[in-house]
Amino acid sequence: MVTRVIGRIGELTTNDPSLGDETLMGRLRDAAIVLDEERVLWVGPSADAPSADEFIDAGGRAVVPGFVDSHTHLVFAGERSEEFEARMAGERYDGGGIGLTVNATRAASSDELRALTSHRAAQLLAGGVTTMEIKSGYELNVAGEARLVGLASEFTDEVTFLGAHVVPVEFAHDRDGYVELVKGEMLESCKDHARWADVFCDRGAFSVDESREVLLAARAAGLELRLHGNQLGETGGIRLAIELDAASVDHCTFVSDSDIALLAGSGTVATLLPGADFSTRSRYPSARRMIDAGVTVAIATDCNPGSSYVTSMGFIIALAVREMTMTPDEALWCATLGGARALRRDDIGHLKPGARADLLILDAPRAAHLAYRPGSALVATTLRAKR
Numbered sequence: 001m002v003t004r005v006i007g008r009i010g011e012l013t014t015n016d017p018s019l020g021d022e023t024l025m026g027r028l029r030d031a032a033i034v035l036d037e038e039r040v041l042w043v044g045p046s047a048d049a050p051s052a053d054e055f056i057d058a059g060g061r062a063v064v065p066g067f068v069d070s071h072t073h074l075v076f077a078g079e080r081s082e083e084f085e086a087r088m089a090g091e092r093y094d095g096g097g098i099g100l101t102v103n104a105t106r107a108a109s110s111d112e113l114r115a116l117t118s119h120r121a122a123q124l125l126a127g128g129v130t131t132m133e134i135k136s137g138y139e140l141n142v143a144g145e146a147r148l149v150g151l152a153s154e155f156t157d158e159v160t161f162l163g164a165h166v167v168p169v170e171f172a173h174d175r176d177g178y179v180e181l182v183k184g185e186m187l188e189s190c191k192d193h194a195r196w197a198d199v200f201c202d203r204g205a206f207s208v209d210e211s212r213e214v215l216l217a218a219r220a221a222g223l224e225l226r227l228h229g230n231q232l233g234e235t236g237g238i239r240l241a242i243e244l245d246a247a248s249v250d251h252c253t254f255v256s257d258s259d260i261a262l263l264a265g266s267g268t269v270a271t272l273l274p275g276a277d278f279s280t281r282s283r284y285p286s287a288r289r290m291i292d293a294g295v296t297v298a299i300a301t302d303c304n305p306g307s308s309y310v311t312s313m314g315f316i317i318a319l320a321v322r323e324m325t326m327t328p329d330e331a332l333w334c335a336t337l338g339g340a341r342a343l344r345r346d347d348i349g350h351l352k353p354g355a356r357a358d359l360l361i362l363d364a365p366r367a368a369h370l371a372y373r374p375g376s377a378l379v380a381t382t383l384r385a386k387r
Contacts, residue, residue: 003041003052007032010060010365012043015337015350019043025329026350033063035357037386042353056381062367064332066130066358066384067313068339068349071250071271071300073162074120074155075113075148076138078104080306084279093280096204097306098138098166105138105148113151120303121155123311128379129301130358131339131348135198137162142186149193158343160196160226161187164214166205179210183217191221196247200228201237208236215244224344230254231276242266248298248342252285253277260286264294269342271298272334274319275308287324298338299331318374328371356385 012031014020020028032049034042042050083097105113117134124132134156136148145163152159163182171178187197197218201211205228215225225244229237231251238259241249249263250271263270272285290297299320302308310316313335320331340349347356361381362369369378 001036001038002054003034003036004054004056005032005034005049005052006056006058006063006361007046007049008060009033009046009058009063011062011367012351013062013064013332013367014043014352015065015333016352019352024333031063033351033359035383037357039357039385040351040353040355043351056361058361060365061380062362062364062369064360064362064367065336065349065351065355066360066382067128067335068298068337068343068345069124069129069132069300069303069313070158070248070298070339070342071273071302072124072132072134073137073302073304074132074134075117075136075151076101076105076305077108077113077116078305079309083306087280093282093307099169101138101305102140102168106141106144110147110151113148114154117151117155120311124301124303124313125382125384126379127312127314128360128382129313130382130384131158131343131345132156133158133160133196133343135160135162136190136194137165137198140165140168142181142189145186146189146193149190153193157195159194160198161190161194161218161223162198162200163187163190164199164206164211166200175210179206179213183214187217187221191218191223194223196226197223198226198228201240202228202230202235203232208240211237211240212244215246219244226250226342230259234259238263242268247344250300250302251276252290253283255286255290260290260293260295263290269296269298269338271300271342272320272324273300273302273308274323275310275316276302278319278323279308279310284323287320287326291326291330296338296341297334298342299334300339300342314370314376314378315374317370321371322374328368331371332367357383358385359383
């Protein structure tokens with residue numbers, strides 16, 4: 001297997017406190033890292049780097065772990081720019097436009113959906129995302145949801161079944177019937193292509209009791225759990241996620257002190273999605289309160305056609321710093337190791353020897369430039385482990 005050494009790294013962020021400066025970020029300066037096609041082999045001072053088959057000269061640039069995007073909705077057709085314009089004119093976001101995407105996605109061929117998803121995944125990768133989660137949720141019938149998880153599995157192992165996104169129009173007068181369909185035939189048709197199950201537990205979507213039913217059925221079918229919660233109000237999603245030991249509860253826009261205390265004492269990651277708050281002109285989550293209380297926090301793009309058509313993790317990092325009062329280091333950690341923890345992965349999000357060889361060489365001397373220069377194309381090179 002071919003080995004390579006990246007030398008003359010100006011600033012190497014490993015996210016391992018045992019390395020480098022022994023801070024949370026595990027920083028080394030004038031550093032080197034040795035990789036093969038799958039794993040990190042060695043990390044240390046550039047002058048001490050062992051020999052390898054190839055040498056890459058970082059030229060004083062910064063190197064960071066590849067971004068881990070733990071919340072996306074990449075498989076869809078159509079667009080909702082008119083809805084966006086209406087929100088910018090003052091209309092409130094309520095999730096109601098999901099039905100438009102359902103109609104467009106149902107009408108699209110699998111080849112069309114594959115091409116659209118490939119394009120979005122390529123944009124994420126170009127921006128430094130080396131691991132992405134992808135949800136279903138835009139067909140809301142048995143055959144359609146099975147099609148979406150199958151397509152998602154062509155791009156990632158982190159596939160999420162989201163049949164409980166909203167109640168489709170054909171079940172508008174039979175919510176109970178739809179919940180039964182999701183946790184029965186639909187789940188059965190999707191489980192073999194998915195690792196995760198998710199529910200949109202919020203106002204206008206699914207109640208806590210409905211969400212619990214679906215998630216317990218998914219767990220019994222062998223899937224792990226995550227949850228959309230508390231985006232539109234304090235609707236109990238955070239507490240349900242903790243009750244069920246979900247890996248992640250996502251959005252957390254409305255969060256009480258008691259919610260924060262429960263999160264801090266749990267194994268559930270709070271995944272914050274500032275792109276959605278930016279795109280809907282909503283309040284931002286209380287990231288500072290969560291971090292100071294000891295909550296494990298991740299940030300993700302939430303790439304979707306309605307509330308966050310964002311494929312730049314760099315932009316998400318900049319929002320987290322400017323609008324959620326994270327430090328640049330905290331935002332980078334949340335976009336890398338925080339995302340890995342939201343996916344319950346210990347092989348990504350850091351650059352300790354043994355980690356997957358996923359890293360970014362930035363066109364900047366320090367990682368802080370990701371927040372310092374919003375909108376700039378700062379990822380010079382993406383190295384992604386052989387899958």
